[in-house]
Amino acid sequence: MTDISNSALLTRQITSRTVLRAVFENAPISRAELARLTGLSKQSMSEIVRDLEDDGWLRVTGRTQGTIGRSAITYEPEPRKAFVFGVDVGGTKVHAALADLSGTIVGEIVEPTDGRGGERIIEQVARISDALIDKTGVAQKSVKVGAIGIPGAVHPRNRHLTMVPNIAGLTDLDFEAALKKRLGYEILIENDVNMAAKGEQWLGNGRNIDNFVFVALGTGIGMGIVNEGRIIRGARGAAGEISTLPIGADPFDSRTFTAGALESSIGSIAIRGRYEAMGGAPGLTVRELFERKDDPLAATVIDEVARVVATALVAISAIVDPEMVIFGGSVGARPELVERITFHLARCVPVPLSCTISPLGSQAGLFGAIAIAMERLRETLFEIPGRTELAVASMMEKTA
Structure with missing residues (x-):
């Protein structure tokens, strides 16, 4: 018979992530409103919100006036709980930034693209990431996801680069995997114009x-x-x-x-x-x-x-x-x-x-990189942990 001793823990994690998603999508929001949106009891909601506060994911943002004169505490995500790294790599310059959970840029660097290309670009991007962490005082472990725009096509399955005429040596590398190994957090690469389109969708005319x-x-x-x-x-x-x-x-x-x-x-x-x-x-x-x-x-x-x-x-x-x-x-x-x-x-x-x-000018690609990194971070936060294991355990429990 399958061991389902962790089912309660998994259920708790799923519930916490559901609440966190609701806060991200509706902040500022009170516990009563969260209970209404999620269907959880007020007692359960109070416990989960307290846990999320203790873990540093939520912060109090103010109070709202209730319908019968009582005020309620409202919550929002703590912006500095996690950060993303966005980079726009062009043929002549590299523009990179760290942004918090709200999308606010906390530090950025612009410098000429290393003309030697290839692995030198990997080292350049990694060095800039390290420099931004030092510059902003952000903890290394707080940077969760990075996204990088490259002037070329990215194969959606094998993630290899093609059609990169302005930067030498990138098509010969597994750029995404090599940079992830070097930085220690997830990296996504994307065509630079697609990144700019994403930037327009997030902050521009799109x-x-x-x-x-x-x-x-x-x-x-x-x-x-x-x-x-x-x-x-x-x-x-x-x-x-x-x-x-x-x-x-x-x-x-x-x-x-x-x-x-x-x-x-x-x-x-x-x-x-x-x-x-x-x-x-x-x-x-x-x-x-x-x-x-x-x-x-x-x-x-x-x-x-x-x-x-x-x-x-x-x-x-x-x-x-x-x-x-x-x-x-x-x-x-x-x-x-x-x-x-x-x-x-x-x-x-x-x-x-x-x-x-x-309206974003030359920053469209950088904003798009931040937007894509933030989307991936939120997907990671809201993924249901142990989804397959929990489903199998529940099935085995019913048939045992």
């Missing part, structure tokens, strides 16, 4: 929108897709890699194979090339080109790029039907460009897409 796309346009072009409230990754983690769309250039031209037809047409290198081919001043950066307000050649280039982007968005809309397009990146954040994109969209579809610029 809040309260179930279906939208985040389009990052700069040196290259990428897209994060939020469909029915969830990030779409695809079979190989490459959903949203729109640089290869057969738009703007000949997809059969071998010169476009590396960057992709669309990126070859509207990436920052292509924008400068268009301008100089028309006789524009050589050597300008894309930013300088956009700032030439009285230059008719610059205006023509911006309009041509906007037309290509609008064409791509029509194709994207036919597949994923987003409610909104949120633009980011050094080029995508230019209001002059988005204005012309909106103009061209109105000319080629009966119901134009709503287009806007990210």
